[in-house]
Structure formats: structure tokens, C-alpha cells
Amino acid sequence: MKIAVISCIHGNYEALNAVLSDIDEQQADKIFCLGDLVGYGPNPHAVVQMIRSLDIPTCIGCWDEDIVEGLNSCECSYPSALAEKRGKLAHEWTNNQIFPETREYLATLPHSLREDNMCFVHGSPHSNHEYLLPTMDAFSALERVFSAGADVLFCGHTHVPYVRTLDAGNMQVRVSGPSIEGDKNLSFNAPLKRIVNVGSVGEPRHGRPNATYVIYDVDAQQVTLREVEYDYQATCAAIIEKGLPPIFAWRLARGLEYAERADDPTHVCER
């Protein structure tokens, strides 16, 4: 069986259409979506409609959550004052555009999805704000996959795709604390685990405007990172036409995201 995993569409309907066509050509049996359907991009409602009409299992992204709950992220979730100003502006715009039924749909999205030995999350199993960067230390990365109870963890949020294999090995953990008599030693064998970051359909940050997603062959356990060209100029035109800041279009055309990526991989928003 082949599955396609998409993430971070961010209201970019042109990119979503191109990716869905590519998925069709790849003959995937099922599609999973890791959230961030809305935010920054010019067509949030059309994107949500498309995802809903295709009945694609989707987990909630940080932007979807913000639209449901209102923007109340802690300040440290923005890497700079400029990113914060742009983020708030994009939130306000999206919030004004979104239809009530779209908001209601976003509110129904789960934090994670499971299928066999696979888990699907937006950021990490701990938080849809946490960045699982490829440079995260191996122990923490392994802990994230373990906590998901899966062998393959699919995530997005960073907007840069990667595949990380965590080799099998023995793990020893010593736990001590006031309620524990003496130290408690735990030892167990960790089988091979994988983290697959699927990148971003609608807001890439790999230096090119092309959309990225992943095809996973479940039987062969083979990951294929797909990069799809699309008419990004149409999205850029829509950004400007709909009154979003022109800098969003400029950045999209260069594969730089509309804003910028938070650079603290360990940050978990406490709210």
C-alpha cells in the first residue's frame, strides 16, 4: 500500500491542487494531512473545502488551532518582532475571511492520527508548536517517536522535508526522585524508528517555491520526498489582490515561507 502525506498548505489552493494531481499520478491509496490548512495564504476556505470534500484524514496544525481558539500564543513562539507582527496580521486577515463552518470543521480535527505502526502529527507528539528539526539530539528524537507509540512518525511544521532513521539499540534510563526508593533503572531495546518530515505544500522553506510532500510505501517501508512545481505566481497574485502584505508573495516566490521559522526546536508553547 502507498500512502501520501501532506502538510502545511496554508491557504495555498494552487499548490494543493498541483500536489493532489501528483498524488493521483503516484497512485497513492490513501492521503493523510498533518494540518495547517489555513494561515498566511490567500485561499483558506477553498483549501479546507477541498480537504473535506476528499475526506482526507487530517490532524490539527498550530494555525488551525489559532483560528479555532483565537491567537493567544506565548510570545516566545515567534522568532522575532517582525515575525510576530506579520503573524498577527495574517491571523487577523484569516480570522476575518474564514466561514463559520470552516472554523467548526477545524475544531473537530484531532491532535494526532494513527494507522498501524504509523503516527501522524503536525509538530510533535507533545505539541503542534514544537519543531522536530533534523538536528534535534537523537535521544530526544527517539523519545518523541516512543511517546507516539509508533515506528514511523510523520510530522510537518518546519516546512523543510527530511527523513531521519534512528538506529536500533539498547536504552538505559535511571529514574530518581523523592517518591522513588533508590534509583530505578530501566533498560529496554529500542527498535529502528523513523521520523519523516513531509515539508510544506503551500509555504515551502527550502529555497524554491515548489510544494513538497511524501509518498510512503508501507510494505517496502520506502519514503519518497516529492517536490512539485505549480503556478506559484497565481498564488502570489492572489496574495496581493486579497490585500495580504506583498512581502508574503515575495517570500513565497523564493521558497522562504511567508514569515519565518521559529528556531528553537525545544520550544513547547505553554498555554
Add this chain to the structure above:
Amino acid sequence: MSQSTITAVAGPPGSGKTTWIRQQLAAETAPVLYFCPGSGNVPIDQTCIAAEFSQIKTLTDGEESLLAKHLENGVSAYIELGFHLQLTTLENLLQAFPSRRISVVPPEIKDTEWHQWGDVIVEGIAVSGEVDKLSIWRSPASGQVLDPASLDLFWYEEMTQGAYGKVHRAKGIFDIADGRSFYFDFAAKFQETAHEELQIPRWLEGRPQRFSGIEIVGENLDKTALGQTLEDCCLSEAVMLNYQQQVKESLLLGEEETS
């Protein structure tokens, strides 16, 4: 009393006028002053020179009367003429005092008005862009404190890469959150920015009461977006005061540890 001399320096943007003047100032032993007419309320070069050469007197627009007074008192002057000024701007002054005219001109251009005007032609550095297509955007930022991460994004990833029009030359002085002031200097011909900390005390007591600002020379500049983005890089009063408090505590801690 010795007789004052005016050294008037002109040339296209980015050709190295200020650099040439700084080299001369470093070698000066007698009192001299520096004046860059037309800088308005964005005296970037004056501020840098004042920070680098404590013995050099600098004048800003509106202080022209002081210039004549200094010259009459025998103080020599370096006067930098931006490309946007007529070369005849200083004519009366240059005729009233002993003077020399230096044209700092890139090697690739010939037979320009600068070649005609200069007594001495200094070979400058290559520049980008045709002068008659260029415009200037300037904005003071005095009193503002910038978030360093935002400044990096604005300067390195967006402005110098063409997000707000084609930039040929950019200079700026910015106060940042830890109280320091930095000078940024970009030349498109070399695709690089030099930046250095100005040797002036940290400002950690509220809004800085000293100059900061930006000057950009380029084509099709989106001045509204530039102004808005720069404003968005600035910290709010509360955040600025919070940073200043943290830096003061950190500096105090450092002093205690070393004592």
C-alpha cells in the same frame, strides 16, 4: 593662524567617497571638520565619523553658519557631496576659501561631470546601477530600539535581496536591544554587508537619545513597505525596558564575578 582648506569630495553612490575621507581623517593632525550637506535628519556618515574620530568636529544640515565660522577661524573641512546634489552647490564656498576638489569615480566610467569637476580624480570602487535611475529613501529611527532577529531578517534576507526594490547601496545605524549601536553598510556590487559596533556607550535607560536611521539608494523602491517593515522591527516600550533591565543585571553580574 593657519589658512583653512576645503576638501570637497564628490562621486557616484557607493564609489567610496566616505571611505576616502575616513582615510584622510585618520592621517589628520590639525583640527578639521566634516560636513555632508543634504543628509537632512539622517546624518549616518557624520555619526560614524564622530564615533570613530573623537577629535573631528562634524556638522549637520542647518549648521552651515557654523561651517563658515570654523573656516574663518582656520579650521579645515572635508565636505562630502552626495550624488543627488548639484556639483555647483558649494561653488560660492569653494571660491571663498582655498579648496581642492576630489572626484572619487569608479574605474569603469569615463567623461562624467565628476571628471570635469574634480581637480584630482581618485579611482574609486565599482558601482552598480545607472545614476539617473536612482532614488534615495531615508528614514530616521532615533528613539527606536530594534529587535536583532528582525533586523537580520529585514536587512539580510529581504531588503538587500530586492524585496522592496532594487537596492544598490544601503547604510544604517541602529540601536539594538542590548543597548549597543551598530553601523550597517551594503553595496550591491559586492553583494555583501559590512557591519560594526559603534564605539559609543550602551544605551540602557529608556529610549535612546541619539541618532539612528537608514539610507537606501536604489531603483523602484517601495518606500511605504520599507518604512512599515522597519517600524515592525522595533520593540515596544515595555519589551525594550524589559531587555534593558535584563542587560543591566547581566552586566552587573559580570562585574561582580570579575571583581
